Amino acid sequence: MTETQLALPDAWRSAELPELPPLQVPDPVELFANTMYGRTPEGGRLSGAELLSREDGVLGGVANRLRHRGRVAGPLGELEFDTLMHLPSGASAEHPVPVIAALSFTGIEETIDQPERWPYAKVMDAGYAVLAVDYQQLEPDDPEPAEPGVRALFDDREQWGAVGAWAWGLSRCLDLATGVDGIDPAGAVAIGHSRLGKAALWAGAQDERFAVTIANESGCCGASLFRHPGGEDIAAITTRFPHWFIPSFAAYAGAESTLPLDQHQLLASIAPRRVYVASAEDDAWADPIGEYLAVVAARPAFADGGIGYHVRSGGHDLLEEDWLRALSFVRG
Numbered sequence: 001m002t003e004t005q006l007a008l009p010d011a012w013r014s015a016e017l018p019e020l021p022p023l024q025v026p027d028p029v030e031l032f033a034n035t036m037y038g039r040t041p042e043g044g045r046l047s048g049a050e051l052l053s054r055e056d057g058v059l060g061g062v063a064n065r066l067r068h069r070g071r072v073a074g075p076l077g078e079l080e081f082d083t084l085m086h087l088p089s090g091a092s093a094e095h096p097v098p099v100i101a102a103l104s105f106t107g108i109e110e111t112i113d114q115p116e117r118w119p120y121a122k123v124m125d126a127g128y129a130v131l132a133v134d135y136q137q138l139e140p141d142d143p144e145p146a147e148p149g150v151r152a153l154f155d156d157r158e159q160w161g162a163v164g165a166w167a168w169g170l171s172r173c174l175d176l177a178t179g180v181d182g183i184d185p186a187g188a189v190a191i192g193h194s195r196l197g198k199a200a201l202w203a204g205a206q207d208e209r210f211a212v213t214i215a216n217e218s219g220c221c222g223a224s225l226f227r228h229p230g231g232e233d234i235a236a237i238t239t240r241f242p243h244w245f246i247p248s249f250a251a252y253a254g255a256e257s258t259l260p261l262d263q264h265q266l267l268a269s270i271a272p273r274r275v276y277v278a279s280a281e282d283d284a285w286a287d288p289i290g291e292y293l294a295v296v297a298a299r300p301a302f303a304d305g306g307i308g309y310h311v312r313s314g315g316h317d318l319l320e321e322d323w324l325r326a327l328s329f330v331r332g
């Protein structure tokens with residue numbers, strides 16, 4: 001990460017690292033599970049995937065579009081979800097491409113008409129397939145969900161929060177994608193924006209098949225440091241979104257300095273695999289400086305080129321610029 005790649009806003013140059021817990025801990029996944037995201041239950045799996053439709057030569061001929069219905073199973077039952085895959089038209093069993101597994105805030109069909117947020121054609125040009133899934137089909141984003149999500153497939157619903165369920169779902173999407181002809185299981189990427197960036201980081205920390213994790217503007221409980229003041233804090237996030245984490249996490253509201261962890265450790269837990277963090281200058285709620293400082297603090301855990309970062313002007317969104325800058329890091 002050179003200074004020119006960083007292109008930091010001038011006002012950030014004097015930002016100082018707060019005092020942080022040590023970068024390396026014996027079992028970071030255990031620490032983050034026990035404190036915040038909860039424990040990912042054993043015994044769940046992708047139990048089926050059916051190809052619903054396939055259109056070849058879309059997006060001006062650069063991609064094929066595949067729709068699958070996936071099924072996940074746990075001890076208490078099964079749940080169906082839909083995926084939309086764009087596969088570069090040259091990809092085949094002999095010439096497979098890596099896949100980017102992406103959590104979407106909207107229905108998957110709507111992503112097709114949002115090229116500024118889902119620049120599929122340009123991602124195809126870069127040689128990647130993209131598999132999108134509507135995050136609320138995996139687990140509703142609601143403290144009292146009307147419909148069951150993946151957490152209802154397991155005995156103890158409170159042992160993990162919705163962020164954990166989305167992360168688990170992203171791994172099951174990777175299971176589905178790697179069963180498709182033309183997908184190379186090596187080099188998989190997890191991507192998410194905001195709350196879904198938190199989920200992507202937690203997926204990347206737990207699932208070693210993700211060679212790269214991209215967390216866009218993931219903020220509090222994502223890439224941003226708890227110990228850097230600014231933006232959302234634990235009181236705010238656990239009041240508005242109690243279902244995202246395990247209930248005991250709320251006890252740290254107003255007591256950030258007593259947390260046994262901070263988010264530079266989550267980034268570092270992904271090493272020696274790679275991680276990319278992106279911020280937006282006006283995205284104050286996500287504390288972009290806190291995201292940047294987490295990258296600075298995590299850097300010693302990575303080899304050269306193992307961690308990347310950008311901040312762009314503007315507000316909270318995952319835009320084409322973010323995809324392309326992250327992809328240029330991914331491709332090295």
Ligand code: GCU
Pocket residue numbers: 193194195196217218219220232237285
């Ligand atoms: C809210 C929430 C953030 C979250 C964001 C989003 O603003 O407080 O933590 O990242 O929603 O997902 O867009």
